Amino acid sequence: MIESMKRWTVERPDEQVVSVLTAELGLSSVQAKILASRGITNPVEAKALLHMDVSSMHDPYLLYEMNKAVELIKLAISNNKKIAVYGDYDGDGVTSVTVLMTALERMGADVLFSIPNRFTHGYGPNKELFLGLYEQGVSLIVTVDNGISGIDEIAYAKTLGLDVIVTDHHEIGSVMPPADVIIHPRHPDGAYPFGDLAGVGVAFKLACALLDEVPQDLIELVAIGTVADLVSLRGENRYFVKEGIKQMRVSKRPAIQALARIAGTEQAQLSEESIGFMIGPRLNAAGRLGDAAPAVHLLKTEDTVLATLLAKDLDALNKERQAIVAAISQEAEEFITSKYGEQIPYVFVIAAEGWNAGVVGIVASRITEKYYRPTIVLSIDPEKGIAKGSARSIVGFDMFAELSKNKEILPHFGGHQMAAGMSLALADVDVLRDNLNAQAEQVLTNEMLSPELIIDVPLSIDEIDVGALESLELLRPFGMDFQKPLYLLEKVSAATIRKIGAAKNHMKLELVSDEHILDAIGFSLGHLADELTPGIEVSVVGDLQVNEWNGNKKPQLLISDIRSDEWQLFDLRGMREPSRWLPSIPADGTLFVAFHEQTIHHFQSSLRGIAIHLVGQSQIGEADHLVLLDIPDDATQLEELFVTVNPQRVYAHFHAADSKYFDGLPGRDQFGWYYSFLKKREEFDMTKNGEQLTTHKAWKKDTVYFMSKVFSELGFVKIENGLVSVIETVGKRDLSEAPSYQERELQMELEKVLLYAPYMELKRWFDLIRNGTVDGEEQ
Numbered sequence: 086m087i088e089s090m091k092r093w094t095v096e097r098p099d100e101q102v103v104s105v106l107t108a109e110l111g112l113s114s115v116q117a118k119i120l121a122s123r124g125i126t127n128p129v130e131a132k133a134l135l136h137m138d139v140s141s142m143h144d145p146y147l148l149y150e151m152n153k154a155v156e157l158i159k160l161a162i163s164n165n166k167k168i169a170v171y172g173d174y175d176g177d178g179v180t181s182v183t184v185l186m187t188a189l190e191r192m193g194a195d196v197l198f199s200i201p202n203r204f205t206h207g208y209g210p211n212k213e214l215f216l217g218l219y220e221q222g223v224s225l226i227v228t229v230d231n232g233i234s235g236i237d238e239i240a241y242a243k244t245l246g247l248d249v250i251v252t253d254h255h256e257i258g259s260v261m262p263p264a265d266v267i268i269h270p271r272h273p274d275g276a277y278p279f280g281d282l283a284g285v286g287v288a289f290k291l292a293c294a295l296l297d298e299v300p301q302d303l304i305e306l307v308a309i310g311t312v313a314d315l316v317s318l319r320g321e322n323r324y325f326v327k328e329g330i331k332q333m334r335v336s337k338r339p340a341i342q343a344l345a346r347i348a349g350t351e352q353a354q355l356s357e358e359s360i361g362f363m364i365g366p367r368l369n370a371a372g373r374l375g376d377a378a379p380a381v382h383l384l385k386t387e388d389t390v391l392a393t394l395l396a397k398d399l400d401a402l403n404k405e406r407q408a409i410v411a412a413i414s415q416e417a418e419e420f421i422t423s424k425y426g427e428q429i430p431y432v433f434v435i436a437a438e439g440w441n442a443g444v445v446g447i448v449a450s451r452i453t454e455k456y457y458r459p460t461i462v463l464s465i466d467p468e469k470g471i472a473k474g475s476a477r478s479i480v481g482f483d484m485f486a487e488l489s490k491n492k493e494i495l496p497h498f499g500g501h502q503m504a505a506g507m508s509l510a511l512a513d514v515d516v517l518r519d520n521l522n523a524q525a526e527q528v529l530t531n532e533m534l535s536p537e538l539i540i541d542v543p544l545s546i547d548e549i550d551v552g553a554l555e556s557l558e559l560l561r562p563f564g565m566d567f568q569k570p571l572y573l574l575e576k577v578s579a580a581t582i583r584k585i586g587a588a589k590n591h592m593k594l595e596l597v598s599d600e601h602i603l604d605a606i607g608f609s610l611g612h613l614a615d616e617l618t619p620g621i622e623v624s625v626v627g628d629l630q631v632n633e634w635n636g637n638k639k640p641q642l643l644i645s646d647i648r649s650d651e652w653q654l655f656d657l658r659g660m661r662e663p664s665r666w667l668p669s670i671p672a673d674g675t676l677f678v679a680f681h682e683q684t685i686h687h688f689q690s691s692l693r694g695i696a697i698h699l700v701g702q703s704q705i706g707e708a709d710h711l712v713l714l715d716i717p718d719d720a721t722q723l724e725e726l727f728v729t730v731n732p733q734r735v736y737a738h739f740h741a742a743d744s745k746y747f748d749g750l751p752g753r754d755q756f757g758w759y760y761s762f763l764k765k766r767e768e769f770d771m772t773k774n775g776e777q778l779t780t781h782k783a784w785k786k787d788t789v790y791f792m793s794k795v796f797s798e799l800g801f802v803k804i805e806n807g808l809v810s811v812i813e814t815v816g817k818r819d820l821s822e823a824p825s826y827q828e829r830e831l832q833m834e835l836e837k838v839l840l841y842a843p844y845m846e847l848k849r850w851f852d853l854i855r856n857g858t859v860d861g862e863e864q
Contacts, residue, residue: 086735086796087616087623091536095573096564097543098122106131113553119570122541141324145290145546149275154250154266155223155294160249164195166224170198171210172381173230173284174372177314178364179380180306181252181288186385187303188292195452199222200377203443207473207497208506208639210262227291228252230284232308233269236262253288253530254316256485257498268804281317281566285310305332305341306384312357313365313449315504318564326562330355339392340384344368347396352418364804366799367396370403373443405684409441410524413448416440417462419450428497429456431534432482434518436463436472446475446504453477457536459484459525464512473508476500481533487524492516538646540626540668543573544599551638554631572640574603575624581633582619584611596625604632607644616653616734618850622847623649638714652855654848657738658840676711680722682717684740705729712736716839719831721795723854735851739839746836750829751792755784756820759792763811770809791825798823 098121106117109128125131147149161168168189172182182198188560189196199218201211209231213240218226225248232239232251238246239262242249249264254271261267268287269281282290289307293299308329311322318326333355335339345352348363355364371380385393417435433452440448446463447731452460459482463474479483485503488495494516498507504686509517540579574596581595585606605625607613617623625647634640657666677697680683685697696715698705700722711732716739717723751759762778763769782788793809796802799818802809820826840849 086654087613087647087649088384089626089646091538091646092532093538093626093646093648093721095538095543095603097540099126102126105725107457109308111134114548115542115553116560118542118544118557119557122570123567125285136478137324137327140300142321142612143278145294147275148268148270148277148290149272150266151235151268151291151294153686154182154227154252154268154291157248157293158189158227158266159192162189165195168194168196168225168227169218169221169223169233170196170800171214171218171226171228172198172200173208174203174377174378175230176198176368176380177284177310178230179254179372179377179384180310180313181285181380182386184285184292184303184306184310185227185252185288186230186381187298188295191300192295197223198378200372200381200462202370202376202767204223204375204553206498207508208243210238210392212238212241215245216248219245219247224248230254230314231286232262232700233257233262233267234351236260236263239264249864252284254282254284254287256501260327274375277318279322281320281322283311283316283322285309285314285315289325294808298650300762302332302338305329305336309360309364309368312360312562312564313368314514317566318357318562320344320565323562323567324416324790326357327565330357330360330562338384338551339386339389341393342389343383343396344399347394351496357564362565366816367399367403370399370406373406374402374409375440375443375795392558401778406444410444410447410451413440413462413832414451415575416655417452418450421456431460431529432456433460433517434463434514434521434522435461436465436474438463438465438515441797442473446477446506449475450475453479457534459487461517461521461522463508463509463514464500468509470511471508472504472511472514475831476505476507478505480531480537481529482525487521487672493522494821507619514577527691538626539568539569540571540573541568541576542570546574546577546596546598549603549629549640551640554629554640571626571645572642573624573626574598576622576623578621579617580623581621582617583615584614586611592810593646594623594644596623603640603642610644610647611839613647616654617649618655618844618848620756620848621649621653622651622720623647652732653734654851655734655736656844658734660738661740663688666738667692670712671710671734675712676708676710676730676732677712677714678703678705678726680717681715681716683742687742688714702725707731710734710736714738715740716835718828720835720854724857727855728857737839737847741836741840744836744840745829745831746840748787748827750834751784753789753820755782755788756784756792756795759789760796760801760811761797768808768810770807771804771809791829794825795820795823798825 098118102121103117106112106120106128107114110131120131125134144529170182170185174177186196186198201214206214226242227250229252231253233253233255236754239249243263250266251262251264252268266374268291270277270282287308304325305323311325319347334353342352344364344367346568350363368380377478379395379398383392384394409586420435442464443465449460449462457479459478461474461476463472465472476484484505485500488498488505495507495509498505500506577596577598579594580597583593585593590609590611591608594605596603596605624645626640628644631640632639659697660666677695678700679697680700682699688697708730711730771789771793778790779786793804797804798821800812802811
């Protein structure tokens with residue numbers, strides 16, 4: 086048995102829906118299953134999702150007070166007033182700034198941008214920066230990707246006489262800021278058809294309204310910010326990302342070209358994954374470690390040389406960020422180990438002085454992923470007496486809602502169900518930890534605290550080919566609310582299993598079902614190769630991709646989890662030295678058994694420190710793993726042992742000090758000659774001359790002793806003190822009537838299977854033994 090690493094929840098698409106989608110839209114079964122599993126059941130709806138165009142966008146003036154925002158901005162431009170675009174320091178923020186700045190510049194506006202430094206200003210609107218903008222002559226501030234929670238700060242800006250337009254997408258609190266205009270897709274007084282725009286999406290809608298057209302060249306920036314901010318990829322967002330990636334692949338924008346080169350990826354192959362794992366982190370790096378302005382300058386520049394230099398700078402910052410994350414993660418792990426040991430709390434609230442506040446969100450994500458607990462990681466500023474940081478959550482624990490219950494000790498916080506940012510007084514950190522754990526105890530169950538894999542696309546191997554996988558490009562992009570599929574192959578045979586990689590830390594399987602074959606790779610799962618046996622029936626979860634090598638394309642599964650309900654037999658026969666196989670035996674839950682006392686003596690030195698149980702004498706109970714050091718005298722002993730131990734894994738070593746299989750049974754001619762030999766003598770000293778006779782006749786070493794014993798049991802001879810003499814009065818009897826002859830036959834048959842049968846034959850024989858059947862009949 087192999088237990089999965091996570092709790093599997095398998096959601097099976099409606100097969101009738103799948104059939105309709107494949108028939109009416111000409112889709113592969115894989116495509117249809119993905120759509121059906123995401124609730125896309127109507128062919129018309131599916132077609133609209135697969136083939137989006139500009140009509141997928143909504144009129145920007147459907148956003149509440151968009152007309153008022155446009156009038157205010159156009160008035161400022163016509164009066165030559167200076168405008169400031171006030172953004173956020175993450176990927177969504179810098180793309181939002183770039184989009185709106187570009188639109189305003191095209192309108193001839195006198196515009197600049199300002200982004201707070203997360204270390205000196207914190208998140209969102211900042212009074213000091215607002216005052217600085219006022220002193221620079223700014224008359225109108227337009228926030229992008231922030232502002233909805235800056236109630237006091239925006240009120241302060243209004244006291245300076247500044248006009249303020251807030252464009253944001255974050256959660257709206259019970260009170261909204263006193264801005265002149267608030268553009269928000271979920272404005273309580275609005276009715277915008279799509280509420281899940283990213284900050285850059287809102288900025289883009291404002292740009293569309295200002296320019297009175299759709300600035301197509303900016304959609305690639307909208308795609309970057311939308312993917313980086315992990316918002317829903319349904320509705321308008323889907324069009325932005327789908328169209329934006331299409332543009333990025335052929336973009337002439339120096340920033341896109343430079344970022345693709347520095348990330349080591351082909352521009353023509355850019356995808357939502359490229360944005361999420363390569364481009365987004367580099368744009369984020371500047372704001373995480375200091376000033377985010379270089380990211381904006383990179384996105385805006387038309388100078389190829391400057392773009393290359395800025396991209397290299399961001400790449401260096403990203404590497405520095407990675408090193409800092411690794412160091413803080415290690416310190417956080419040490420904190421968890423020392424404070425909690427094995428008593429893991431419902432919620433982690435971890436704080437330390439000197440941690441970089443710009444990366445604690447990444448650290449929180451890592452801890453949440455490892456322990457599957459809501460996590461807050463805070464950086465302490467002892468001089469100011471505050472702690473600032475980020476939170477990540479799990480399904481079932483709405484982080485924003487739970488933090489809202491503590492707003493009296495959280496002067497600044499904001500976010501979503503799964504993530505949030507905050508600052509609080511250092512004295513309140515312990516209070517927050519206690520409160521959140523008490524709250525979590527009311528909403529989180531043990532099952533909810535077990536990491537779950539939602540598997541939504543079960544497949545059979547015969548559905549998987551290169552064409553089907555390449556056709557999945559039509560379904561991209563994958564992301565929030567349209568997750569990348571997690572595929573399940575159920576009860577397939579692992580025909581071959583091997584470790585790969587220089588350190589042998591990866592695993593490669595050849596999966597087989599009904600003569601269809603699929604390669605599977607498990608990165609960092611090399612240890613499982615020691616726990617799997619050839620032919621074992623497994624269920625495997627993972628991602629499918631096309632593997633291309635030397636011009637040849639093959640489908641391949643990247644394994645994320647694996648399990649098997651089958652018991653397993655590990656073949657250690659022929660590996661005489663225990664040092665060769667002992668390291669592969671689990672240290673816990675393993676029972677070593679022998680059927681013969683001499684076997685224990687044989688292994689005493691090589692298995693020093695390991696208890697060996699003697700069948701029939703030792704107290705034996707249940708165990709997960711069973712090591713069979715030698716072979717039993719008969720199959721019944723194994724049956725009884727398996728009933729008692731009920732092992733999930735059996736390791737068959739089967740040391741045989743005196744194998745009889747190749748010795749065979751003496752033939753009838755040998756028995757006849759030996760009987761005639763004895764009849765010619767009054768007696769024969771078997772002890773003194775038996776070995777000499779065996780050598781003379783070129784028989785196996787114990788043939789004389791064995792035949793003598795058989796004759797004795799049949800009453801043909803008597804043996805006294807090693808002297809064998811014939812009894813003349815006995816009638817005819819068959820050799821097979823002798824117990825010794827029967828025992829030798831049984832031993833040879835048992836040895837034939839246990840010592841010399843091929844693995845699969847041995848496995849089938851053990852299946853019969855485990856089930857209490859021999860020769861196919863119930864015992």
